[in-house]
Amino acid sequence: MAFISYTTHGFILLLAAASLLAVSDAKTIVVGGSEGWRFGFNYTDWVFKNSPFYINDELVFKYDPPSENNSGYSVYLLPNLWSYIQCDFSKAKMLAGPNQGGGEGFKVELNQWRPYYFASGDKDGYNCKEGLMKFFAVPLPHWNN
Ligand SMILES: *[C@@H]1O[C@H](CO)[C@@H](O)[C@H](O)[C@H]1NC(C)=O
Ligand SMILES: *[C@@H]1O[C@H](CO)[C@@H](O)[C@H](O)[C@H]1NC(C)=O
Numbered sequence: 001m002a003f004i005s006y007t008t009h010g011f012i013l014l015l016a017a018a019s020l021l022a023v024s025d026a027k028t029i030v031v032g033g034s035e036g037w038r039f040g041f042n043y044t045d046w047v048f049k050n051s052p053f054y055i056n057d058e059l060v061f062k063y064d065p066p067s068e069n070n071s072g073y074s075v076y077l078l079p080n081l082w083s084y085i086q087c088d089f090s091k092a093k094m095l096a097g098p099n100q101g102g103g104e105g106f107k108v109e110l111n112q113w114r115p116y117y118f119a120s121g122d123k124d125g126y127n128c129k130e131g132l133m134k135f136f137a138v139p140l141p142h143w144n145n
Pocket of ligand 1: 042044045048132
């Protein structure tokens with residue numbers, strides 16, 4: 001009994017240590033920096049300059065609610081490269097709606113080793129096509145620990 005409880009504790013301690021390591025390595029990155037998530041900013045260029053990202057990094061999308069100047073931004077995850085290129089939202093998953101970008105912003109943790117295709121979705125893909133509001137990232141594993 002004592003042995004079981006000892007190993008259980010040891011295991012929990014190990015898990016705790018591992019998750020502390022992961023947390024201390026993870027970065028929080030505001031998409032677009034001080035520009036935030038808005039129409040007309042080149043996010044492909046932004047990603048290029050801010051790569052690489054690592055697994056467990058957190059992206060923060062900060063954007064204004066709909067107004068006279070924007071029809072409503074949002075955060076969608078597109079299923080593949082083709083839908084990303086086409087700005088095709090038919091199989092996309094909405095992560096955050098037009099009113100979720102205020103305050104601290106909307107946070108997405110990149111917790112898998114896979115491509116993440118992000119875009120702002122609206123009626124005709126206008127934000128995505130004309131507003132350049134799309135980018136993709138493949139977070140890398142932490143090789144060094
Ligand atoms: C956005 O930036 C990328 C990478 O720098 C560049 O190739 C592309 O032409 C830019 N797009 C526009 C519309 O300026
Ligand atoms: C909309 O754009 C106009 C012209 O750029 C600006 O004067 C106005 O303050 C903007 N409105 C909002 C709500 O951002």
